[in-house]
Each structure stands twice: as C-alpha cells, then as structure tokens.
Amino acid sequence: MAKRIKRDWHPNFKKYMKFITEHKNYAGIPFLYKKDGSIRWVVTRNSEAGQARLKWWDTKRKELGLPKGDAWISKTARAIHPTGEKPCQICGNVMSLDYIYPNKRNSLSPGAMSNAPDRLDGYHTYNLCCRSKQDTGRHKSNLARYGEDRRAYENWSEGDWKAASWLMKEFQKHGVSPDHLGPISLGFSHRPRFRPLTRAANSARNNRMTFxxxxxxxxxxxxxxxxxxxxxxxxxxxxxxxxNDTDALKLGKLMRENMHHILSIFSYLAEKGHKDFLIKNFLHPEYAKFSIKFEVFDPQTGTYKEMIKTSGTKKQYTNNAKRYIRISLESLKKYSLKKNRNLKKWLTGEIEENLTQVIKYLESSNEKKALSKLLETFEVVAKHLSKKFN
Known part of the structure; x- marks a missing residue:
C-alpha cells in the first residue's frame, strides 16, 4: 500500500475545523471526535464512520429537498456550508467553493473540490492553490500526461487505451470531464467511449455505479x-x-476487491520471473504506435463522427509503449504477497494449488495451459467473492 504522507495543518485550517464542528449546520454528524478528543476530520467512505456519515449527508439532502441525482452529495455540501469559502490545509489561503477560478482549459474551477463523506465539511483539505503539489496524481508531470490515463495501466485495463486516452483529451479541451460508465478500477475496459460530466459530478461519482x-x-x-x-x-x-442501486454499489465493491486479488496474482507471477507472460497475454503495447484524430467531436454528448488512426514510426510511440509496460509492472509492487500479509488472507488452498500449477506450466514453457489455468483461477476467486453478494 502507498505510504500515507503526514502533513502539517495550517493554523487557519485548525480554526476552520473548530468553527465547522461547532456550527449548527453540522449538528449530529456521527463519529465527530476520536478517543483522544481530537476532531475526526477524515474518514473513509467504506468504513463504519464513513457509512454513518454518508447516511447523515443523505438526511441533509432530504431536508434541503434536493433530488438524489448526479453529484447530490457535493450539492448538499455546498448548500449547507455556512460561508462558501474555506482555508487551505497546507498554506492557509482562503478560497471560494464556487466555480470562479479560471483554469488552463478556458473554464472555471472551485477553490476546493468536493470530497464528502470522506472530509467532515465535504471538501478536500487542500485548496486549488496547493492541489498540484499535494495531490500526487496531479503533479505537473502527471497532468501533462493526464490524457494518457495511467489508471488504465495500473489496473491492467483492456481496450484500445491509446484511442481512449486521446479521446479524453478532446473532452478536456472543451472543459468537460470524461466519465467511464464502467470504472476501470473495477476491472472494466478503457474504451474510447465516455459520457460527459462536470468535474464535480465525476469527482462525486468516483468509482461507484448505479442500477x-x-x-x-x-x-x-x-x-x-x-x-x-x-x-x-x-x-x-x-x-x-x-x-437496485444498493445491489449496484455492492457489485462495485466486490469487483474492486476482485481487482485487488487479480493484481496480487499478477504481482506473484511477476516476482516469479514471468513478466513476459503477463505482458503478452494481458497488456497491449501495440496500440501505442497509432496517432489518433477524432472528427466532429460533440462535447455535449461525448460522441464523434469518425475516429482516424494513423500508423507511425515515431520514437515517441515506442517510448509510449515502454512507459505503458513500465507503469503497469511497477504498479504490481504494492500488491506483493511477500510484503503485504493482508493480501494473503483471501488465498484458499484451491487458489494456491492453481497458482502452483500455473508456475509449473510456465517453467515447462507451456504458456497455453498456464493461461488456461490462470483464467480458471480467476473464476475460483470470482465464485468465492460472489458469495458475499447475497
């Protein structure tokens, strides 16, 4: 797992925390304090505290008479916020929560993005002023490559990832956020097909699915x-x-858990020296060699008249393929069964026996049988997880 970075909290933000916790708009919010008496500002959505707060936010939504549609929780957070602005946890700079700050896409951004129920006030602790520094996924080096969605690499997503990534750039040029209907973090393919959402709605949705x-x-x-x-x-x-929506959320949670298991298996095979087998059967560097252009793109619907792919021999395409493979393999390190005991809890005797057989097939250069046994192992993992659905 990635190591959590411990940050200093600016005095202005600490005062803001006290102000929010004592304000009537947040009365009754559950798990407000830790055992040591300090404010429990951050929770995770899937924890007991996170689920309790999610219900609290939904109650607030009902009190306001807001429909439970896209971005309902971010709309609720904005509606109950007493001042409409907040200081940055990092530098203390106060910024508005409204979309008033120009960005490079010729559209507007808020001073802080919605992050309920994970944050007590419903907003990320750091503001726009420090976002590129504190959000590791948005460092300038990463933002420059944002169109090439590294999440697709890290989740070993199938699909024409190059075309999908370049289509994302078209959305971003028009100030629209491209949303995967099937989140790639749950195992869905990275396809050149998205629905247009506002950044707030996309952020609020995260990887949750509805009915x-x-x-x-x-x-x-x-x-x-x-x-x-x-x-x-x-x-x-x-x-x-x-x-129903509850079933959809449950499915998403199980698919995410399944992805953790899949990536743990990939990590195990990589550590055993079978990276080439994984690359050959689960990655598609061949998509990197194309340049893609979308004719008559409509930002309102996310559709286009035609996708034109041109084969090229540019060095950048070769580098793109190498980067794709490198990031995909590097992402497996945090799923190492050797280093993370928690990841081993799901291993059953049948799964371990199957993986042992996969290794034997690979060591005898029988990749066809190895792949068949590996896919069979995925079925075993899925059947085990599916029992939690009912």
Missing part, C-alpha cells in the same frame, strides 16, 4: 466487450443479479 449504469453497461456489452479478461468472471456471475 442505471449497470443497465447501460449491459446494453453496451451487446455491441462490444466492456470488461477486461481478468475480471469477466465476477462480472458475468453478478451482472444480472443487480436489481
């Missing part, structure tokens, strides 16, 4: 593959059992 999302995904699946091969088993077992 409507599932129905749309099932429709799209009739026309093209939507799930990466390593995650098809869990999707196929549960996709037709979803009947």
């Amino acid at each position: 409507e999302d599932i129905k749309l995904l099932l429709q799209e699946e009739m026309a093209e593959p939507i799930v990466s091969a390593h995650s098809k088993s869990i999707w196929n077992l549960l996709k037709n059992k979803v009947r």
Whole structure:
C-alpha cells in the first residue's frame, strides 16, 4: 500500500475545523471526535464512520429537498456550508467553493473540490492553490500526461487505451470531464467511449455505479466487450443479479476487491520471473504506435463522427509503449504477497494449488495451459467473492 504522507495543518485550517464542528449546520454528524478528543476530520467512505456519515449527508439532502441525482452529495455540501469559502490545509489561503477560478482549459474551477463523506465539511483539505503539489496524481508531470490515463495501466485495463486516452483529451479541451460508465478500477475496459460530466459530478461519482449504469453497461456489452479478461468472471456471475442501486454499489465493491486479488496474482507471477507472460497475454503495447484524430467531436454528448488512426514510426510511440509496460509492472509492487500479509488472507488452498500449477506450466514453457489455468483461477476467486453478494 502507498505510504500515507503526514502533513502539517495550517493554523487557519485548525480554526476552520473548530468553527465547522461547532456550527449548527453540522449538528449530529456521527463519529465527530476520536478517543483522544481530537476532531475526526477524515474518514473513509467504506468504513463504519464513513457509512454513518454518508447516511447523515443523505438526511441533509432530504431536508434541503434536493433530488438524489448526479453529484447530490457535493450539492448538499455546498448548500449547507455556512460561508462558501474555506482555508487551505497546507498554506492557509482562503478560497471560494464556487466555480470562479479560471483554469488552463478556458473554464472555471472551485477553490476546493468536493470530497464528502470522506472530509467532515465535504471538501478536500487542500485548496486549488496547493492541489498540484499535494495531490500526487496531479503533479505537473502527471497532468501533462493526464490524457494518457495511467489508471488504465495500473489496473491492467483492456481496450484500445491509446484511442481512449486521446479521446479524453478532446473532452478536456472543451472543459468537460470524461466519465467511464464502467470504472476501470473495477476491472472494466478503457474504451474510447465516455459520457460527459462536470468535474464535480465525476469527482462525486468516483468509482461507484448505479442500477442505471449497470443497465447501460449491459446494453453496451451487446455491441462490444466492456470488461477486461481478468475480471469477466465476477462480472458475468453478478451482472444480472443487480436489481437496485444498493445491489449496484455492492457489485462495485466486490469487483474492486476482485481487482485487488487479480493484481496480487499478477504481482506473484511477476516476482516469479514471468513478466513476459503477463505482458503478452494481458497488456497491449501495440496500440501505442497509432496517432489518433477524432472528427466532429460533440462535447455535449461525448460522441464523434469518425475516429482516424494513423500508423507511425515515431520514437515517441515506442517510448509510449515502454512507459505503458513500465507503469503497469511497477504498479504490481504494492500488491506483493511477500510484503503485504493482508493480501494473503483471501488465498484458499484451491487458489494456491492453481497458482502452483500455473508456475509449473510456465517453467515447462507451456504458456497455453498456464493461461488456461490462470483464467480458471480467476473464476475460483470470482465464485468465492460472489458469495458475499447475497
């Protein structure tokens, strides 16, 4: 797991924390204080405290008469905020929570992005002024490559990742946030198909799916593959059992857990010296050699008239493929079964036996049987997880 960075909290932000916790608008928010009496400002959504606060935010939404649509929680956070501005945790600079700050995409950004229920006030602790420094995913070096979504590399997503990444750039040029209907962090493919959302709505959605999302995904699946091969088993077992939003959230949680297991298995195989096998069967560097152009892109619908792909021999395409492979392999290190005992808890005797057999096949150069046994192992993992759905 990535090491959490401990940051100093600016005095202005500490005063703000006290002001918020004592304000009537936040009365009754659960898990307000830690055992040592300090303010519990940060929780994780899936924890007991996070789920309790999520219910609290939903109650606030109902009190305000807001519909439970896209970005409902961020709209609720803005509606109850007593001042409409907050200081930055890092530098103490006070910024508005409204979309008034120009950005490089010729659109406007808020002083702080919504982050409820993870943050007590519903907003990220650092403001726009320090975001590029404190949000590691938004360092300038990463932002420059944002169109090439490294999350797709880290989650070993199938699909034409180069075309999808370049389509993301088209969205960003028009100040629109491209949203994966099927989140790649759950095992869905990185396809050149997105729906346009505001940044606030996309941030609020995160990797959660609704019942409507599932129905749309099932429709799209009739026309093209939507799930990466390593995650098809869990999707196929549960996709037709979803009947409401609660089921959809449960499916998403299990698919994310499945991804952790898949990446742990990939990490194990990489440590055993079989990186080439993984690259050959689960990565697609061949997509890097194309230059892509989208004709008549419509930012309102996220659709385009035609995608034109031109094969090239530029050095940058070769470097792009190498970077894609490098990041994909490096991302497996945090899933090492040797270093992370928590990741070993899900291993059953059957799974371990299967992995031992996969290694034997690979050591005898029988990649076909190794791949078959590995896919069979994914099915075993999925069946084990699917029992939690009911």
